[in-house]
Amino acid sequence: MSHYFPPVSLQRSSPDRETCLEILCRYDVPSHIVAHSQRVAQVTVTLGGLLARSGLCLDLALAEAGALLHDIAKMISIERGGDHAAEGAEIVSSLGFPEIGEIVRRHVHLGREDDDFSRITEVVLVNYADKRVRHTEVVDLEDRFDDLVDRYGITAEKRRRIQLLRAQALRQEAHIFQRLRQDPSCLNRLNRFEPHIFLEEDTCLLQP
Numbered sequence: 124m125s126h127y128f129p130p131v132s133l134q135r136s137s138p139d140r141e142t143c144l145e146i147l148c149r150y151d152v153p154s155h156i157v158a159h160s161q162r163v164a165q166v167t168v169t170l171g172g173l174l175a176r177s178g179l180c181l182d183l184a185l186a187e188a189g190a191l192l193h194d195i196a197k198m199i200s201i202e203r204g205g206d207h208a209a210e211g212a213e214i215v216s217s218l219g220f221p222e223i224g225e226i227v228r229r230h231v232h233l234g235r236e237d238d239d240f241s242r243i244t245e246v247v248l249v250n251y252a253d254k255r256v257r258h259t260e261v262v263d264l265e266d267r268f269d270d271l272v273d274r275y276g277i278t279a280e281k282r283r284r285i286q287l288l289r290a291q292a293l294r295q296e297a298h299i300f301q302r303l304r305q306d307p308s309c310l311n312r313l314n315r316f317e318p319h320i321f322l323e324e325d326t327c328l329l330q331p
């Protein structure tokens with residue numbers, strides 16, 4: 124694997140969509156993981172837009188970049204083992220994007236500091252969006268967690284941990300959607316569009 128990004132000091136702004144895709148390409152992220160990440164970014168931006176419209180202050184460029192880069196180390200961890208969230212966070216931080224690194228680090232487990240979900244942050248947004256996407260399909264949380272149990276619940280302990288995550292995600296979802304008029308299932312309407320399509324307007328979600 125060749126890395127063309129020189130070590131840099133702190134970058135001032137979030138990389139745009141094109142730059143994120145370039146980074147994924149340079150880290151040899153396979154196309155199916157890129158497509159998954161684009162769908163997670165699409166959910167992130169759409170839901171983030173609805174939340175922003177409800178008055179929440181969110182940096183959507185930061186959240187979008189976090190969503191696009193969240194699985195940058197997934198293939199590395201499949202091939203060599205290890206924690207893809209921690210490894211991905213290190214990669215992204217080393218490129219000069221520590222805030223995005225934090226989103227990547229916490230995209231699987233939020234960590235205890237968010238247990239009360241009193242603040243919906245870019246970290247929370249991407250963590251939730253990732254749990255709504257199975258491969259490239261937007262699904263309900265229950266579907267996604269059933270799939271996780273099928274794929275990763277090989278021991279009782281792993282199944283217990285997935286169930287804890289499921290309960291946390293459902294609380295998180297309730298907290299997010301109590302701010303909105305829409306139901307969580309409105310996001311499933313994004314399946315009408317290709318994962319790489321970014322909707323500048325979220326009006327599609329208002330239509331049944």
Ligand SMILES: [Fe+2]
Pocket residue numbers: 159163193194253
């Ligand atoms: Fe993911």
